[in-house]
Amino acid sequence: MTSNLEAQLLALRQEGEKAIAAAETLERLEELRVNYLGKKGELGALLRSMGQMSAEERPKIGAIANTVKESLQISLDQQRAALEAAQIQALLEAETLDVTMPGIYSPQGRIHPLNGIIDRALDIFVGMGYTVAQGPEMETDYYNFEALNTPPDHPARDMQDTFYLPDGNLLRTHTSSVQIRYMEREEPPIRVVAPGRVYRRDNVDATHSAVFHQIELLAIDEGLTFTDLKGTIKVFLQAIFGDLPIRFRASYFPFTEPSAEVDLQWNGRWLEVMGCGMVDPNVLKSVGYDPEVYTGFAAGFGVERFAMVLHQIDDIRRLYASDLRFLQQF
Ligand code: DAH
Numbered sequence: 001m002t003s004n005l006e007a008q009l010l011a012l013r014q015e016g017e018k019a020i021a022a023a024e025t026l027e028r029l030e031e032l033r034v035n036y037l038g039k040k041g042e043l044g045a046l047l048r049s050m051g052q053m054s055a056e057e058r059p060k061i062g063a064i065a066n067t068v069k070e071s072l073q074i075s076l077d078q079q080r081a082a083l084e085a086a087q088i089q090a091l092l093e094a095e096t097l098d099v100t101m102p103g104i105y106s107p108q109g110r111i112h113p114l115n116g117i118i119d120r121a122l123d124i125f126v127g128m129g130y131t132v133a134q135g136p137e138m139e140t141d142y143y144n145f146e147a148l149n150t151p152p153d154h155p156a157r158d159m160q161d162t163f164y165l166p167d168g169n170l171l172r173t174h175t176s177s178v179q180i181r182y183m184e185r186e187e188p189p190i191r192v193v194a195p196g197r198v199y200r201r202d203n204v205d206a207t208h209s210a211v212f213h214q215i216e217l218l219a220i221d222e223g224l225t226f227t228d229l230k231g232t233i234k235v236f237l238q239a240i241f242g243d244l245p246i247r248f249r250a251s252y253f254p255f256t257e258p259s260a261e262v263d264l265q266w267n268g269r270w271l272e273v274m275g276c277g278m279v280d281p282n283v284l285k286s287v288g289y290d291p292e293v294y295t296g297f298a299a300g301f302g303v304e305r306f307a308m309v310l311h312q313i314d315d316i317r318r319l320y321a322s323d324l325r326f327l328q329q330f
Pocket of ligand 1: 175216253276277298301
């Protein structure tokens with residue numbers, strides 16, 4: 001009886017350890033634990049039969065049963081630890097990134113050369129305390145001409161071939177119209193820079209386009225002089241083109257007096273790059289500013305012209321053709 005039960009216990013241990021070692025999942029391991037060591041498990045069933053044993057046999061079998069129980073528990077713990085470690089290892093392997101693998105190529109976008117000039121110019125003026133403003137591309141005759149000291153029949157209207165719309169409005173020929181709109185809604189002191197699209201009734205060729213871009217500049221304050229204008233333009237042009245010789249050449253614009261063209265020495269030649277001048281008192285009067293109190297200066301330049309000089313572009317049309325072979329150079 002005794003040796004029979006002892007043999008059964010030892011057989012149970014052997015069978016149990018084999019099954020535990022073969023368990024491949026934590027679920028299976030739990031099944032085995034319940035099966036062998038659980039309340040209704042096999043070890044329990046064997047021990048219940050101890051009730052029929054004599055008092056000398058019982059402790060002996062009890063001790064054997066304890067070692068069987070302990071060693072099964074140890075096997076379960078070891079297998080559990082091994083399975084958990086394998087699970088973590090598998091997760092790590094599944095989630096590993098091979099940083100040496102070649103990436104997926106996606107083409108990089110670029111800033112269009114015109115936007116590049118606009119961004120740089122606005123940055124420079126914002127750095128000098130200017131505010132950026134915009135105005136409409138469809139304008140009234142008043143904002144584009146009249147308020148800028150260019151009444152109907154003024155000969156200066158011939159300076160800018162204009163697209164007139166059937167309702168009498170027009171496509172703005174310059175960003176100078178933003179000067180008037182901005183001064184009407186703000187009070188001096190004013191420092192404003194206005195980029196935008198402008199329109200001229202020009203035949204398209206290598207240096208002309210019916211649509212192009214300008215940046216306008218306006219400063220109004222008490223005591224501003226031509227020296228302030230020169231200093232501002234110089235700082236700006238040097239920031240864009242580098243430290244090149246510049247000169248101011250007397251010129252005419254109806255909205256400034258005196259007026260000047262600014263030339264830049266570029267590859268040994270004088271290039272005209274912008275128009276400027278002291279704001280004409282009539283312009284200040286048109287927005288209700290007292291010209292006895294306020295003075296100011298203004299300037300305007302073509303963005304395409306800047307881009308063509310800076311990047312040595314031979315034909316303005318390249319800037320609008322969206323040819324990637326051209327655009328990818330910038
Ligand atoms: N509006 C002029 C043009 O389109 C450029 C210009 C000249 C703007 C002198 C100004 C200025 O503000 O003062 O040709």
